[in-house]
Amino acid sequence: MSVVVVGAGLAGLTAAADLAAAGVEITVLEARDRVGGRTHGIEVAPGAWADGGAAYLGDRHTELHKLMAGLGLAATPTAMDGGSRFALGGGEKTRAGRFPPLNAVALGELFDLLYDLTARVRPDAPWLTPGAAGLDAVTAAEWAAGALRHPDARLFFPLFLGEMMAADPASVSVLHMALYLRSGGGIRYLNAFSGGAQQDRVLGGAHQIAERLAAQLGARVRLNRPVRAIRQDGGGVSVHTGDGEEHRADAVVVAVPPLLAQSIDYRPGLPAPRATTATGRGCAVKVQLVYREPYWHAHGLSGWSVSATGPLLSTVDDSPPDAGAGVLTGFVTGAEAYRFAALDPAAREAETLRQVGELFPGLPPPDAVHVSDWVNEPYSRGCYAAVFGPGDWLRLGPGLRTPHGRVHWAGTETSTEFFGLMEGAIRSGHRVAAEVLSSHATLWREP
Numbered sequence: 136m137s138v139v140v141v142g143a144g145l146a147g148l149t150a151a152a153d154l155a156a157a158g159v160e161i162t163v164l165e166a167r168d169r170v171g172g173r174t175h176g177i178e179v180a181p182g183a184w185a186d187g188g189a190a191y192l193g194d195r196h197t198e199l200h201k202l203m204a205g206l207g208l209a210a211t212p213t214a215m216d217g218g219s220r221f222a223l224g225g226g227e228k229t230r231a232g233r234f235p236p237l238n239a240v241a242l243g244e245l246f247d248l249l250y251d252l253t254a255r256v257r258p259d260a261p262w263l264t265p266g267a268a269g270l271d272a273v274t275a276a277e278w279a280a281g282a283l284r285h286p287d288a289r290l291f292f293p294l295f296l297g298e299m300m301a302a303d304p305a306s307v308s309v310l311h312m313a314l315y316l317r318s319g320g321g322i323r324y325l326n327a328f329s330g331g332a333q334q335d336r337v338l339g340g341a342h343q344i345a346e347r348l349a350a351q352l353g354a355r356v357r358l359n360r361p362v363r364a365i366r367q368d369g370g371g372v373s374v375h376t377g378d379g380e381e382h383r384a385d386a387v388v389v390a391v392p393p394l395l396a397q398s399i400d401y402r403p404g405l406p407a408p409r410a411t412t413a414t415g416r417g418c419a420v421k422v423q424l425v426y427r428e429p430y431w432h433a434h435g436l437s438g439w440s441v442s443a444t445g446p447l448l449s450t451v452d453d454s455p456p457d458a459g460a461g462v463l464t465g466f467v468t469g470a471e472a473y474r475f476a477a478l479d480p481a482a483r484e485a486e487t488l489r490q491v492g493e494l495f496p497g498l499p500p501p502d503a504v505h506v507s508d509w510v511n512e513p514y515s516r517g518c519y520a521a522v523f524g525p526g527d528w529l530r531l532g533p534g535l536r537t538p539h540g541r542v543h544w545a546g547t548e549t550s551t552e553f554f555g556l557m558e559g560a561i562r563s564g565h566r567v568a569a570e571v572l573s574s575h576a577t578l579w580r581e582p
Protein backbone atom coordinates (compact mmCIF):
# COMPACT_ATOMS: atom_id res chain seq x y z
CA MET A 136 0.00 0.00 0.00
CA SER A 137 1.19 3.55 -0.68
CA VAL A 138 0.20 6.70 1.21
CA VAL A 139 1.00 10.37 0.61
CA VAL A 140 1.12 12.50 3.75
CA VAL A 141 0.52 16.23 3.23
CA GLY A 142 2.39 18.31 5.84
CA ALA A 143 5.55 17.52 7.80
CA GLY A 144 4.46 18.91 11.16
CA LEU A 145 4.24 16.67 14.21
CA ALA A 146 0.93 15.15 13.07
CA GLY A 147 2.04 14.31 9.54
CA LEU A 148 5.43 12.97 10.59
CA THR A 149 3.93 10.85 13.40
CA ALA A 150 1.46 9.36 10.93
CA ALA A 151 4.22 8.79 8.38
CA ALA A 152 6.47 7.10 10.96
CA ASP A 153 3.66 4.76 12.11
CA LEU A 154 2.71 3.88 8.54
CA ALA A 155 6.32 3.34 7.48
CA ALA A 156 6.82 1.06 10.50
CA ALA A 157 3.80 -0.96 9.30
CA GLY A 158 5.46 -1.47 5.92
CA VAL A 159 3.51 1.16 3.97
CA GLU A 160 5.25 3.00 1.14
CA ILE A 161 5.26 6.64 2.27
CA THR A 162 5.81 10.03 0.66
CA VAL A 163 5.58 13.16 2.81
CA LEU A 164 4.97 16.41 0.90
CA GLU A 165 5.85 19.56 2.82
CA ALA A 166 5.22 23.09 1.53
CA ARG A 167 8.00 24.81 3.48
CA ASP A 168 11.74 24.42 3.10
CA ARG A 169 11.85 22.87 6.57
CA VAL A 170 9.93 20.32 8.64
CA GLY A 171 8.23 20.99 11.98
CA GLY A 172 5.42 23.41 11.02
CA ARG A 173 4.40 25.23 14.18
CA THR A 174 7.55 24.08 15.98
CA HIS A 175 10.60 26.08 14.97
CA GLY A 176 14.06 26.45 16.50
CA ILE A 177 16.01 29.70 16.76
CA GLU A 178 19.73 29.53 17.46
CA VAL A 179 20.12 32.29 20.05
CA ALA A 180 23.82 31.65 20.74
CA PRO A 181 26.17 29.12 19.18
CA GLY A 182 24.65 25.73 20.02
CA ALA A 183 21.88 27.27 22.21
CA TRP A 184 18.33 27.10 20.90
CA ALA A 185 15.04 28.76 21.80
CA ASP A 186 11.57 27.89 20.56
CA GLY A 187 10.10 30.35 18.06
CA GLY A 188 6.97 28.17 17.99
CA ALA A 189 5.66 25.55 20.43
CA ALA A 190 7.72 25.12 23.57
CA TYR A 191 5.95 23.81 26.68
CA LEU A 192 4.76 20.41 27.79
CA GLY A 193 3.52 18.69 30.92
CA ASP A 194 3.34 15.20 32.41
CA ARG A 195 -0.09 14.51 30.89
CA HIS A 196 1.39 14.91 27.41
CA THR A 197 2.11 11.22 27.44
CA GLU A 198 2.44 10.60 23.68
CA LEU A 199 4.83 13.53 23.35
CA HIS A 200 6.97 12.18 26.18
CA LYS A 201 6.97 8.70 24.59
CA LEU A 202 7.95 10.11 21.21
CA MET A 203 10.72 12.24 22.72
CA ALA A 204 12.13 9.28 24.64
CA GLY A 205 12.16 7.19 21.45
CA LEU A 206 14.04 9.96 19.65
CA GLY A 207 16.58 10.41 22.47
CA LEU A 208 15.22 13.82 23.54
CA ALA A 209 14.81 14.98 27.15
CA ALA A 210 12.63 17.55 28.91
CA THR A 211 14.01 20.39 31.00
CA PRO A 212 11.99 22.32 33.62
CA THR A 213 10.74 25.81 32.82
CA ALA A 214 12.50 28.15 35.29
CA MET A 215 9.98 30.16 37.34
CA ASP A 216 11.85 31.02 40.56
CA GLY A 217 11.55 34.61 41.70
CA GLY A 218 9.01 37.41 41.66
CA SER A 219 6.69 38.39 38.82
CA ARG A 220 6.17 41.80 37.24
CA PHE A 221 2.73 43.18 36.48
CA ALA A 222 1.66 46.24 34.50
CA LEU A 223 -2.11 46.09 34.78
CA GLY A 224 -2.82 49.80 35.12
CA GLY A 225 -1.39 52.18 37.73
CA GLY A 226 2.30 51.46 37.03
CA GLU A 227 4.47 48.36 37.28
CA LYS A 228 4.40 46.14 40.36
CA THR A 229 6.47 43.21 41.61
CA ARG A 230 4.69 40.34 43.34
CA ALA A 231 5.80 36.99 44.70
CA GLY A 232 4.23 34.17 42.64
CA ARG A 233 2.10 34.53 39.55
CA PHE A 234 -1.21 35.77 40.96
CA PRO A 235 -1.86 39.24 39.51
CA PRO A 236 -2.43 42.28 41.75
CA LEU A 237 -6.12 42.37 40.93
CA ASN A 238 -9.27 41.78 42.96
CA ALA A 239 -8.96 38.12 44.04
CA VAL A 240 -12.71 37.62 44.49
CA ALA A 241 -13.41 38.97 41.00
CA LEU A 242 -10.81 36.66 39.44
CA GLY A 243 -12.12 33.75 41.54
CA GLU A 244 -15.61 34.39 40.15
CA LEU A 245 -14.24 34.58 36.61
CA PHE A 246 -12.55 31.19 37.03
CA ASP A 247 -15.70 29.69 38.64
CA LEU A 248 -17.70 30.73 35.56
CA LEU A 249 -15.05 29.28 33.24
CA TYR A 250 -14.97 26.02 35.25
CA ASP A 251 -18.76 25.71 34.86
CA LEU A 252 -18.49 26.19 31.09
CA THR A 253 -15.62 23.72 30.67
CA ALA A 254 -17.36 21.13 32.86
CA ARG A 255 -20.43 21.27 30.56
CA VAL A 256 -18.67 20.65 27.24
CA ARG A 257 -18.45 17.15 25.73
CA PRO A 258 -14.79 16.90 24.78
CA ASP A 259 -15.21 13.94 22.42
CA ALA A 260 -18.04 15.63 20.47
CA PRO A 261 -18.48 19.30 21.43
CA TRP A 262 -21.40 19.71 19.02
CA LEU A 263 -23.38 17.22 21.15
CA THR A 264 -22.89 19.23 24.37
CA PRO A 265 -26.26 20.02 25.95
CA GLY A 266 -27.07 23.57 24.80
CA ALA A 267 -24.31 23.43 22.15
CA ALA A 268 -26.19 25.64 19.68
CA GLY A 269 -26.49 28.44 22.25
CA LEU A 270 -22.86 28.18 23.35
CA ASP A 271 -21.66 28.11 19.74
CA ALA A 272 -23.71 31.18 18.75
CA VAL A 273 -21.97 33.54 21.16
CA THR A 274 -18.42 34.88 21.12
CA ALA A 275 -16.29 34.88 24.25
CA ALA A 276 -16.33 38.70 24.15
CA GLU A 277 -20.15 38.74 24.14
CA TRP A 278 -20.20 36.20 26.96
CA ALA A 279 -17.73 38.27 29.02
CA ALA A 280 -19.74 41.47 28.48
CA GLY A 281 -22.80 39.77 29.97
CA ALA A 282 -21.21 37.59 32.64
CA LEU A 283 -18.32 39.63 34.08
CA ARG A 284 -19.30 42.50 36.37
CA HIS A 285 -16.03 43.51 38.02
CA PRO A 286 -13.59 45.65 35.98
CA ASP A 287 -10.65 43.47 37.10
CA ALA A 288 -12.32 40.34 35.69
CA ARG A 289 -13.01 42.20 32.43
CA LEU A 290 -9.39 43.37 32.29
CA PHE A 291 -7.92 39.95 33.01
CA PHE A 292 -10.16 37.75 30.83
CA PRO A 293 -8.70 38.74 27.40
CA LEU A 294 -5.16 38.44 28.79
CA PHE A 295 -5.94 34.95 30.06
CA LEU A 296 -7.47 33.89 26.73
CA GLY A 297 -4.56 35.40 24.80
CA GLU A 298 -2.08 33.48 26.90
CA MET A 299 -3.99 30.18 26.80
CA MET A 300 -5.22 30.20 23.20
CA ALA A 301 -3.64 33.20 21.42
CA ALA A 302 -7.24 34.14 20.69
CA ASP A 303 -9.06 37.45 20.53
CA PRO A 304 -12.29 36.99 22.59
CA ALA A 305 -14.23 38.67 19.77
CA SER A 306 -13.40 35.86 17.34
CA VAL A 307 -13.83 32.69 19.39
CA SER A 308 -17.12 30.96 20.16
CA VAL A 309 -17.85 30.10 23.78
CA LEU A 310 -18.20 26.42 22.81
CA HIS A 311 -14.71 26.46 21.29
CA MET A 312 -13.22 28.25 24.29
CA ALA A 313 -14.77 25.66 26.62
CA LEU A 314 -13.57 22.75 24.44
CA TYR A 315 -10.03 24.11 24.23
CA LEU A 316 -9.76 24.62 27.98
CA ARG A 317 -11.31 21.20 28.73
CA SER A 318 -9.36 19.19 26.17
CA GLY A 319 -6.07 20.70 27.38
CA GLY A 320 -6.64 19.24 30.85
CA GLY A 321 -8.75 22.00 32.43
CA ILE A 322 -7.98 25.59 33.34
CA ARG A 323 -5.79 24.84 36.34
CA TYR A 324 -3.60 22.36 34.42
CA LEU A 325 -3.33 24.48 31.25
CA ASN A 326 -2.45 27.61 33.20
CA ALA A 327 0.18 26.05 35.50
CA PHE A 328 3.92 25.78 35.18
CA SER A 329 4.95 23.39 37.99
CA GLY A 330 2.65 20.34 37.68
CA GLY A 331 0.89 21.82 34.64
CA ALA A 332 1.09 22.14 30.87
CA GLN A 333 4.02 24.57 31.01
CA GLN A 334 6.13 22.54 33.40
CA ASP A 335 8.86 21.60 30.92
CA ARG A 336 10.46 22.43 27.60
CA VAL A 337 12.31 20.16 25.19
CA LEU A 338 16.01 20.34 25.99
CA GLY A 339 17.64 21.89 22.91
CA GLY A 340 14.29 22.93 21.38
CA ALA A 341 11.01 21.32 20.29
CA HIS A 342 11.99 21.60 16.61
CA GLN A 343 14.27 18.60 17.11
CA ILE A 344 11.27 16.24 17.38
CA ALA A 345 10.24 16.80 13.77
CA GLU A 346 13.83 16.98 12.57
CA ARG A 347 14.64 13.58 14.09
CA LEU A 348 11.43 11.99 12.80
CA ALA A 349 12.18 13.35 9.33
CA ALA A 350 15.77 12.12 9.49
CA GLN A 351 14.45 8.59 10.11
CA LEU A 352 12.16 8.89 7.08
CA GLY A 353 15.02 10.22 4.92
CA ALA A 354 14.29 10.86 1.24
CA ARG A 355 10.63 9.99 1.75
CA VAL A 356 10.17 13.56 3.07
CA ARG A 357 10.10 16.07 0.20
CA LEU A 358 10.37 19.78 1.02
CA ASN A 359 9.12 22.76 -1.04
CA ARG A 360 6.13 20.74 -2.26
CA PRO A 361 2.93 22.73 -1.51
CA VAL A 362 -0.03 20.51 -2.31
CA ARG A 363 -2.67 22.29 -4.38
CA ALA A 364 -5.05 19.55 -5.55
CA ILE A 365 -6.17 16.05 -4.61
CA ARG A 366 -8.04 13.94 -7.18
CA GLN A 367 -9.65 10.59 -6.44
CA ASP A 368 -10.68 8.04 -9.04
CA GLY A 369 -11.64 4.39 -9.01
CA GLY A 370 -8.04 3.20 -8.81
CA GLY A 371 -6.52 5.55 -6.25
CA VAL A 372 -5.65 9.13 -5.60
CA SER A 373 -3.39 11.71 -7.25
CA VAL A 374 -1.81 14.47 -5.22
CA HIS A 375 -0.70 17.52 -7.21
CA THR A 376 1.92 20.00 -5.99
CA GLY A 377 2.35 23.66 -6.92
CA ASP A 378 5.21 22.94 -9.32
CA GLY A 379 3.25 20.40 -11.31
CA GLU A 380 4.38 17.14 -9.68
CA GLU A 381 1.84 14.34 -9.40
CA HIS A 382 2.12 11.68 -6.69
CA ARG A 383 -0.07 8.62 -7.04
CA ALA A 384 -1.09 6.62 -3.94
CA ASP A 385 -3.76 4.38 -2.45
CA ALA A 386 -4.62 6.94 0.24
CA VAL A 387 -3.74 10.44 1.44
CA VAL A 388 -3.37 11.88 4.92
CA VAL A 389 -3.93 15.64 5.01
CA ALA A 390 -2.15 16.90 8.16
CA VAL A 391 -2.41 20.68 7.79
CA PRO A 392 -4.44 23.32 9.72
CA PRO A 393 -8.13 23.58 8.68
CA LEU A 394 -7.85 26.88 6.75
CA LEU A 395 -5.02 25.42 4.66
CA ALA A 396 -6.79 22.10 4.16
CA GLN A 397 -9.80 24.06 2.93
CA SER A 398 -7.70 25.83 0.28
CA ILE A 399 -6.69 22.55 -1.42
CA ASP A 400 -8.80 21.70 -4.50
CA TYR A 401 -10.51 18.32 -3.97
CA ARG A 402 -12.18 16.28 -6.72
CA PRO A 403 -14.71 15.03 -5.90
CA GLY A 404 -15.34 18.02 -3.71
CA LEU A 405 -15.61 17.83 0.06
CA PRO A 406 -19.09 16.99 1.37
CA ALA A 407 -18.55 19.39 4.30
CA PRO A 408 -16.10 22.29 4.70
CA ARG A 409 -13.02 22.14 6.96
CA ALA A 410 -13.21 25.86 7.73
CA THR A 411 -15.76 28.66 7.35
CA THR A 412 -15.58 32.43 7.16
CA ALA A 413 -15.92 32.41 10.97
CA THR A 414 -12.83 30.23 11.44
CA GLY A 415 -10.05 32.40 12.80
CA ARG A 416 -6.34 31.86 12.78
CA GLY A 417 -5.63 32.68 16.39
CA CYS A 418 -2.32 34.27 16.49
CA ALA A 419 0.84 34.93 18.35
CA VAL A 420 4.03 36.73 17.60
CA LYS A 421 6.85 35.48 19.79
CA VAL A 422 9.71 37.87 20.57
CA GLN A 423 12.95 36.55 22.01
CA LEU A 424 15.39 38.98 23.63
CA VAL A 425 18.83 37.44 24.00
CA TYR A 426 21.21 38.51 26.78
CA ARG A 427 24.56 37.18 27.92
CA GLU A 428 22.84 35.76 31.02
CA PRO A 429 19.39 35.88 32.67
CA TYR A 430 20.12 39.19 34.45
CA TRP A 431 16.58 39.36 35.94
CA HIS A 432 17.51 36.57 38.38
CA ALA A 433 19.97 38.92 40.11
CA HIS A 434 16.98 41.26 40.78
CA GLY A 435 14.99 38.39 42.36
CA LEU A 436 12.71 38.13 39.30
CA SER A 437 11.65 35.03 37.39
CA GLY A 438 11.22 36.85 34.07
CA TRP A 439 7.44 36.29 34.22
CA SER A 440 5.36 39.39 33.58
CA VAL A 441 1.80 40.21 32.54
CA SER A 442 0.81 43.53 30.98
CA ALA A 443 -2.57 44.95 30.07
CA THR A 444 -1.14 46.86 27.13
CA GLY A 445 1.14 45.53 24.43
CA PRO A 446 3.03 44.64 22.65
CA LEU A 447 4.28 41.95 25.08
CA LEU A 448 1.23 40.80 27.03
CA SER A 449 3.37 38.31 28.94
CA THR A 450 7.04 37.41 29.23
CA VAL A 451 8.78 34.28 30.49
CA ASP A 452 12.35 33.13 31.03
CA ASP A 453 13.30 30.78 28.19
CA SER A 454 17.03 30.65 28.88
CA PRO A 455 18.76 27.44 27.89
CA PRO A 456 19.43 25.44 31.08
CA ASP A 457 23.21 25.50 30.64
CA ALA A 458 22.96 29.33 31.06
CA GLY A 459 24.86 29.82 27.79
CA ALA A 460 22.52 32.79 27.23
CA GLY A 461 19.67 34.60 28.95
CA VAL A 462 16.49 34.48 26.87
CA LEU A 463 13.40 36.49 27.72
CA THR A 464 10.46 35.45 25.55
CA GLY A 465 7.58 37.85 25.04
CA PHE A 466 4.14 36.80 23.78
CA VAL A 467 2.10 39.15 21.62
CA THR A 468 -1.30 37.51 21.24
CA GLY A 469 -4.86 37.97 20.02
CA ALA A 470 -5.80 41.28 18.41
CA GLU A 471 -2.51 42.87 19.54
CA ALA A 472 -0.59 40.32 17.42
CA TYR A 473 -2.21 41.65 14.24
CA ARG A 474 -1.32 45.27 15.10
CA PHE A 475 2.27 44.37 16.04
CA ALA A 476 2.81 42.11 13.02
CA ALA A 477 1.86 45.00 10.71
CA LEU A 478 4.67 47.24 12.07
CA ASP A 479 8.01 47.50 10.34
CA PRO A 480 10.91 45.66 12.05
CA ALA A 481 12.43 48.85 13.53
CA ALA A 482 9.11 49.87 15.10
CA ARG A 483 8.58 46.37 16.50
CA GLU A 484 11.99 46.41 18.12
CA ALA A 485 11.58 49.95 19.46
CA GLU A 486 8.21 49.09 21.07
CA THR A 487 9.62 45.88 22.53
CA LEU A 488 12.69 47.54 24.04
CA ARG A 489 10.65 50.39 25.52
CA GLN A 490 8.27 47.96 27.22
CA VAL A 491 10.97 45.61 28.48
CA GLY A 492 12.84 48.64 29.85
CA GLU A 493 9.75 49.57 31.88
CA LEU A 494 9.05 46.02 33.05
CA PHE A 495 12.64 45.15 33.94
CA PRO A 496 14.47 48.40 34.71
CA GLY A 497 18.23 48.00 34.82
CA LEU A 498 18.46 45.29 32.14
CA PRO A 499 21.27 46.01 29.69
CA PRO A 500 20.28 46.22 26.01
CA PRO A 501 19.82 42.73 24.53
CA ASP A 502 22.51 41.33 22.24
CA ALA A 503 19.81 40.25 19.77
CA VAL A 504 16.05 40.39 19.27
CA HIS A 505 14.32 37.61 17.30
CA VAL A 506 10.73 37.99 16.14
CA SER A 507 8.73 34.90 15.10
CA ASP A 508 5.80 36.35 13.20
CA TRP A 509 3.22 33.58 12.93
CA VAL A 510 0.56 36.01 11.69
CA ASN A 511 2.25 36.22 8.31
CA GLU A 512 3.28 32.56 8.00
CA PRO A 513 1.40 31.44 4.88
CA TYR A 514 1.75 27.75 5.79
CA SER A 515 0.45 27.99 9.37
CA ARG A 516 -2.76 30.06 9.40
CA GLY A 517 -3.61 28.89 12.88
CA CYS A 518 -1.46 29.63 15.88
CA TYR A 519 -1.24 28.26 18.45
CA ALA A 520 -4.15 26.61 16.61
CA ALA A 521 -7.17 27.48 14.52
CA VAL A 522 -9.79 29.40 16.48
CA PHE A 523 -13.29 28.15 15.80
CA GLY A 524 -15.71 31.07 15.57
CA PRO A 525 -19.48 31.18 16.09
CA GLY A 526 -21.23 28.24 14.43
CA ASP A 527 -18.02 26.41 13.53
CA TRP A 528 -18.22 23.46 15.92
CA LEU A 529 -21.80 22.68 14.92
CA ARG A 530 -20.96 22.94 11.22
CA LEU A 531 -17.42 21.54 11.09
CA GLY A 532 -17.24 19.28 14.13
CA PRO A 533 -19.09 16.18 12.91
CA GLY A 534 -16.94 15.94 9.75
CA LEU A 535 -13.54 16.97 11.13
CA ARG A 536 -12.22 13.41 11.31
CA THR A 537 -14.54 11.69 8.84
CA PRO A 538 -12.51 10.40 5.86
CA HIS A 539 -13.49 11.68 2.42
CA GLY A 540 -13.05 8.47 0.41
CA ARG A 541 -9.30 7.87 0.37
CA VAL A 542 -8.53 11.20 2.02
CA HIS A 543 -7.91 11.02 5.78
CA TRP A 544 -7.46 13.92 8.20
CA ALA A 545 -4.90 14.66 10.89
CA GLY A 546 -3.45 17.68 12.66
CA THR A 547 -3.89 19.01 16.16
CA GLU A 548 -7.26 20.52 15.20
CA THR A 549 -8.65 17.03 14.56
CA SER A 550 -7.83 15.94 18.10
CA THR A 551 -10.37 16.61 20.79
CA GLU A 552 -7.73 15.61 23.36
CA PHE A 553 -5.16 18.39 23.77
CA PHE A 554 -6.64 20.31 20.82
CA GLY A 555 -4.14 22.90 19.64
CA LEU A 556 -1.12 21.42 21.40
CA MET A 557 1.80 19.27 20.26
CA GLU A 558 0.24 16.38 22.19
CA GLY A 559 -2.96 16.73 20.15
CA ALA A 560 -0.98 16.73 16.90
CA ILE A 561 0.88 13.54 17.83
CA ARG A 562 -2.29 11.78 19.01
CA SER A 563 -3.97 12.71 15.72
CA GLY A 564 -1.03 11.21 13.81
CA HIS A 565 -1.32 7.89 15.64
CA ARG A 566 -5.12 7.90 15.22
CA VAL A 567 -5.00 8.54 11.48
CA ALA A 568 -2.31 5.92 10.84
CA ALA A 569 -4.45 3.26 12.55
CA GLU A 570 -7.49 4.48 10.58
CA VAL A 571 -5.66 4.24 7.23
CA LEU A 572 -4.41 0.74 8.01
CA SER A 573 -7.86 -0.51 8.98
CA SER A 574 -9.74 1.28 6.15
CA HIS A 575 -7.46 -0.06 3.45
CA ALA A 576 -6.77 -3.44 5.08
CA THR A 577 -7.18 -5.28 1.80
CA LEU A 578 -4.23 -3.35 0.32
CA TRP A 579 -1.98 -3.85 3.30
CA ARG A 580 -0.11 -6.92 4.47
CA GLU A 581 1.83 -6.82 7.70
CA PRO A 582 5.57 -6.80 6.94
Ligand SMILES: Cc1cc2nc3c(=O)[nH]c(=O)nc-3n(C[C@H](O)[C@H](O)[C@H](O)COP(=O)(O)OP(=O)(O)OC[C@H]3O[C@@H](n4cnc5c(N)ncnc54)[C@H](O)[C@@H]3O)c2cc1C
Binds near residue numbers: 515519
Ligand atom coordinates in the same frame (compact mmCIF):
# COMPACT_ATOMS: atom_id res chain seq x y z
C1 LIG B 1 3.97 30.55 18.80
C2 LIG B 1 3.41 29.19 19.12
C3 LIG B 1 3.44 28.71 20.42
C4 LIG B 1 2.94 27.45 20.72
N1 LIG B 1 3.09 26.98 21.98
C5 LIG B 1 2.82 25.69 22.25
C6 LIG B 1 3.24 25.08 23.46
O1 LIG B 1 3.90 25.73 24.28
N2 LIG B 1 2.94 23.77 23.68
C7 LIG B 1 2.26 23.02 22.76
O2 LIG B 1 2.03 21.83 23.00
N3 LIG B 1 1.85 23.57 21.58
C8 LIG B 1 2.13 24.86 21.31
N4 LIG B 1 1.82 25.39 20.09
C9 LIG B 1 0.97 24.62 19.16
C10 LIG B 1 1.74 23.51 18.44
O3 LIG B 1 2.85 24.06 17.79
C11 LIG B 1 0.83 22.85 17.42
O4 LIG B 1 -0.32 22.34 18.05
C12 LIG B 1 1.46 21.66 16.68
O5 LIG B 1 2.81 21.88 16.37
C13 LIG B 1 0.64 21.42 15.42
O6 LIG B 1 1.18 20.36 14.66
P1 LIG B 1 0.44 19.89 13.33
O7 LIG B 1 1.29 18.83 12.75
O8 LIG B 1 -0.97 19.60 13.64
O9 LIG B 1 0.40 21.18 12.40
P2 LIG B 1 1.62 22.04 11.78
O10 LIG B 1 2.76 22.11 12.74
O11 LIG B 1 1.01 23.33 11.37
O12 LIG B 1 2.08 21.20 10.51
C14 LIG B 1 1.44 21.33 9.28
C15 LIG B 1 2.51 21.25 8.20
O13 LIG B 1 1.86 21.26 6.93
C16 LIG B 1 2.57 22.12 6.05
N5 LIG B 1 1.62 22.55 5.03
C17 LIG B 1 0.63 23.45 5.14
N6 LIG B 1 -0.06 23.52 3.98
C18 LIG B 1 0.50 22.64 3.12
C19 LIG B 1 0.23 22.25 1.79
N7 LIG B 1 -0.77 22.75 1.07
N8 LIG B 1 1.05 21.30 1.21
C20 LIG B 1 2.06 20.73 1.92
N9 LIG B 1 2.35 21.09 3.19
C21 LIG B 1 1.58 22.01 3.79
C22 LIG B 1 3.08 23.22 6.95
O14 LIG B 1 4.18 23.89 6.37
C23 LIG B 1 3.45 22.44 8.21
O15 LIG B 1 4.79 21.98 8.18
C24 LIG B 1 2.32 26.66 19.73
C25 LIG B 1 2.29 27.12 18.42
C26 LIG B 1 2.84 28.36 18.12
C27 LIG B 1 2.87 28.81 16.68
